[in-house]
Amino acid sequence: MQNRNSPTQKIQQEIIEALNRWEAWRPRKERGRVLFYCPVCTRTYSLSYSAAKKSPPRCLRCGVDMVRYDEEAFVKRRRELVEKVKNVLPSIVAVFAKAAEIYKRSIEEWRIGDGYIEFKVDKYDPTEFVYNFARGSVHVLLYFFDLPHYREAADCLMGELSRMGIHTVIEIYPPHTDPQLLPPQAKYDVERNKYVVELKP
16 A cells, blocks of 8 residues: 555645646637647647638647637546546556666656656656656656666566556667667667667557
């Protein structure tokens, strides 16, 4: 049973409070502009009337066309997303905290964006764990991968997230990597200039 005063429990509680604020937020409409939002992650964007007549903007994160803002649909989508993430949040935080510990770090900070939660392990280490709750996927960047415990952290993530059935992409930064430690599934991606492991549910 998880200790209510444990660091992971504290992080979960803080994230739930932030998610409630995120759900309650409403965009402000600007005079002379048309407001759009992404139907996947709910990110908002406004265009001038003339630009809005041409074609809708695309969401840079989700790659889909945004739709004209409708408050009822926007509120419904945010509520759906928050309910979805709250159900899986304890498991996600526990997995990330465990992997961070194996990585010889801890979750130092986190932030909520539109449809995702980003976890940082150290302000001096770009390693991050991102749970995209709008897509139900995880993206991980492991900056260091030249000691056995970094591979152990990757194995922990791959095992736990596969068991949960979550689509996962792990990127490993080449300059700080020992190729002998790479998981067998890792492939070098020229475009990203990273080793990539993709786990599909």
